[in-house]
Amino acid sequence: MGRIRDPKNLLSGLLFAGLAILLAYNALLLPLGTASRMGPGYFPFVLAVILGGLGLAVIVNSLRFAGEGLSRFEWRGVVLVILAIVAFGATIDRFGFIPAVGLSVTLSLLASAQHRPLTALALIAFLVAFCWAVFVWGLGLPVRLFG
Amino acid sequence: MEVFHNLALGFSVSLTFSNLAYCFAGALLGTFIGMLPGIGPAATLALLIPLTFALPPVSCFIMLAGIYYGAQYGGSTTAILLKLPGETSSVVTAIDGHEMARQGLAGKALATAAVGSFVAGTLSVFLLVFCSPPLARLALQFGAPEFFAVMVVGLVAAVTLASGSVIKALAMVVLGLSLGLAGQDIFFGAYRLTFGLAELADGFDFIAVTMGLFGVAEVIRNLEEKTRRSMVPRKLENLWLSWADLRAIVRPVLRGTVAGSLLGILPGGGAAVASFASYSLEKGLASDPSRFGKGAIEAVAGPESANNAGAQTSFIPMLTLGIPANPVMALMIAVLIIQGITPGPEVMIKQATLVWGLITSMWIGNVILLVLNLPLIGLWTRLLTVPYHLLFPAILVFCAIGSFNVSNSPFDVYVLALFGAIGYIFIKLECEPAPFLLGFVLGPMMEDHFRRALLISKGDFTIFLTHPIAAALLLAAAAALVATLLPSVRKVRTEAFKEE
Numbered sequence: 001m002g003r004i005r006d007p008k009n010l011l012s013g014l015l016f017a018g019l020a021i022l023l024a025y026n027a028l029l030l031p032l033g034t035a036s037r038m039g040p041g042y043f044p045f046v047l048a049v050i051l052g053g054l055g056l057a058v059i060v061n062s063l064r065f066a067g068e069g070l071s072r073f074e075w076r077g078v079v080l081v082i083l084a085i086v087a088f089g090a091t092i093d094r095f096g097f098i099p100a101v102g103l104s105v106t107l108s109l110l111a112s113a114q115h116r117p118l119t120a121l122a123l124i125a126f127l128v129a130f131c132w133a134v135f136v137w138g139l140g141l142p143v144r145l146f147g
Numbered sequence: 148m149e150v151f152h153n154l155a156l157g158f159s160v161s162l163t164f165s166n167l168a169y170c171f172a173g174a175l176l177g178t179f180i181g182m183l184p185g186i187g188p189a190a191t192l193a194l195l196i197p198l199t200f201a202l203p204p205v206s207c208f209i210m211l212a213g214i215y216y217g218a219q220y221g222g223s224t225t226a227i228l229l230k231l232p233g234e235t236s237s238v239v240t241a242i243d244g245h246e247m248a249r250q251g252l253a254g255k256a257l258a259t260a261a262v263g264s265f266v267a268g269t270l271s272v273f274l275l276v277f278c279s280p281p282l283a284r285l286a287l288q289f290g291a292p293e294f295f296a297v298m299v300v301g302l303v304a305a306v307t308l309a310s311g312s313v314i315k316a317l318a319m320v321v322l323g324l325s326l327g328l329a330g331q332d333i334f335f336g337a338y339r340l341t342f343g344l345a346e347l348a349d350g351f352d353f354i355a356v357t358m359g360l361f362g363v364a365e366v367i368r369n370l371e372e373k374t375r376r377s378m379v380p381r382k383l384e385n386l387w388l389s390w391a392d393l394r395a396i397v398r399p400v401l402r403g404t405v406a407g408s409l410l411g412i413l414p415g416g417g418a419a420v421a422s423f424a425s426y427s428l429e430k431g432l433a434s435d436p437s438r439f440g441k442g443a444i445e446a447v448a449g450p451e452s453a454n455n456a457g458a459q460t461s462f463i464p465m466l467t468l469g470i471p472a473n474p475v476m477a478l479m480i481a482v483l484i485i486q487g488i489t490p491g492p493e494v495m496i497k498q499a500t501l502v503w504g505l506i507t508s509m510w511i512g513n514v515i516l517l518v519l520n521l522p523l524i525g526l527w528t529r530l531l532t533v534p535y536h537l538l539f540p541a542i543l544v545f546c547a548i549g550s551f552n553v554s555n556s557p558f559d560v561y562v563l564a565l566f567g568a569i570g571y572i573f574i575k576l577e578c579e580p581a582p583f584l585l586g587f588v589l590g591p592m593m594e595d596h597f598r599r600a601l602l603i604s605k606g607d608f609t610i611f612l613t614h615p616i617a618a619a620l621l622l623a624a625a626a627a628l629v630a631t632l633l634p635s636v637r638k639v640r641t642e643a644f645k646e647e
Binding site: 008009011012015019030031034036037038039040041042043048050057058061071072073078081082084085086088089092093101104105108109115119123127130131135139141142143 | 198328366545567
């Protein structure tokens with residue numbers, strides 16, 4: 001066994017093939033029907049089979065031809081950005097618009113290492129005020145501001 | 148004459164005060180977005196769509212269209228001044244345009260881009276006016292097999308004209324189609340891919356998916372790049388073109404317009420491909436190709452005309468067939484559906500005021516952009532000095548609020564986060580999100596036509612071959628796919644996308 005020749009495409013192929021199996025399984029839970037009277041599972045199953053075939057083709061190609069390696073995965077950025085969005089969704093109904101925006105902006109600021117504390121605080125305050133002015137005051141988004 | 152009647156109807160809609168205001172607002176916002184790297188027209192449109200629910204459909208479309216073609220103008224400004232293309236469609240402009248700027252000819256390059264875009268925009272609006280009605284009339288005779296075949300052609304074209312691996316792009320289309328089917332099945336009401344969640348009964352929200360793939364994922368990717376922007380602080384002078392300049396650009400502009408218009412009409416085309424094609428064309432026709440890359444004015448004039456022409460003619464398949472040529476058109480189709488209008492050839496007849504109001508507003512928008520852009524360039528470039536680390540928290544929180552706004556539900560915000568993460572994985576694996584999104588929009592419509600076709604034929608698959616139009620379209624799609632696998636075509640494709 002040598003090194004994997006094309007990790008990027010190998011992973012893509014595995015992703016497609018894996019999703020194809022998941023989608024095919026989901027489609028088979030529903031009645032397939034026949035071509036003249038298709039059930040809800042028919043078209044999704046056909047698509048899953050095609051996806052599986054394409055996934056296999058990508059895997060085979062990745063074993064035949066060499067390609068570039070994966071570039072570094074920016075974990076800090078991914079986790080904090082996703083967390084910032086999820087935090088908005090989780091807090092908006094419980095705590096209101098202003099805490100949700102404030103928390104979301106704070107978390108997303110942590111994703112970049114280029115902030116100084118004072119400018120960060122100023123930016124949070126500015127964005128909370130700006131979002132309130134645009135979405136709540138200007139566009140009448142029906143949300144509670146606090147609580 | 149029909150054409151004059153249509154134009155008169157259109158201008159009576161687009162020249163009202165409120166619609167002029169929406170056109171102006173859209174063009175202005177589009178220019179701004181076009182210059183900001185890191186947020187493109189697709190994410191911006193997705194963000195604004197929930198805010199336009201209350202508008203009448205025609206005003207909504209006028210503004211959204213303004214953002215789209217405004218972004219083509221804006222993208223070229225940063226491409227020329229900073230070598231930072233705001234949009235993919237201005238990637239090639241950055242090559243020679245920025246070289247001209249470095250030689251002190253920034254004003255000339257910007258004027259070339261603006262004039263080229265304006266000429267191309269005007270000519271391609273005429274194409275829209277003359278081509279759309281006959282195409283819609285033809286499409287009115289289409290039945291289920293033909294519509295299915297048209298969608299296959301559209302998706303295949305999107306794949307072959309995309310850069311990168313054809314097989315991966317095809318897989319992305321199929322994946323998009325599959326996830327687009329999530330939610331209640333229209334024939335039987337069965338729940339598909341809902342994982343037992345009541346919130347998924349209507350499928351993944353399209354707006355949240357788009358903002359995730361094109362907004363959030365882009366933000367994460369941009370966070371990887373620690374580069375700072377370099378400014379061209381020089382004062383801009385001489386924004387006018389001499390007669391010699393005009394003579395030099397007239398042919399590239401016309402050729403770019405033709406190439407861009409044709410590629411825009413083709414499903415899967417649109418602005419980005421058009422600009423690449425025009426660059427290759429101009430380089431091939433030039434008496435001295437070695438000037439390209441060193442500030443050749445044709446290399447700015449051609450692609451800039453082509454991307455604007457392509458942006459406008461991509462409305463043709465959207466309006467007449469209900470087929471999106473690119474993610475922005477996919478969003479437009481979603482807006483049609485949200486506004487209660489069924490996409491397809493009937494739109495041209497039943498929504499005549501909408502269609503002609505939109506088309507005429509595009510020409511007005513081009514005038515606005517020409518007048519607006521050149522004098523305001525100084526102001527625009529100052530806005531660009533806002534560093535990215537101050538900008539991206541705003542983009543993220545706007546996306547979160549925007550997706551919440553769709554139906555006041557935190558669930559759509561989680562969908563946004565999910566597709567942001569998925570989109571970042573796609574970027575890392577070099578799987579293009581655009582074909583995925585086209586599949587996502589077309590999924591339910593495609594299944595509908597597939598089912599109907601086989602219901603008519605009682606399960607006989609040869610219906611797609613015995614209907615001549617459907618057979619011809621499917622044959623064309625198959626030929627296009629086979630062609631991309633041929634070594635000679637593959638070489639040309641790699642060449643064409645090499646400039647990226």
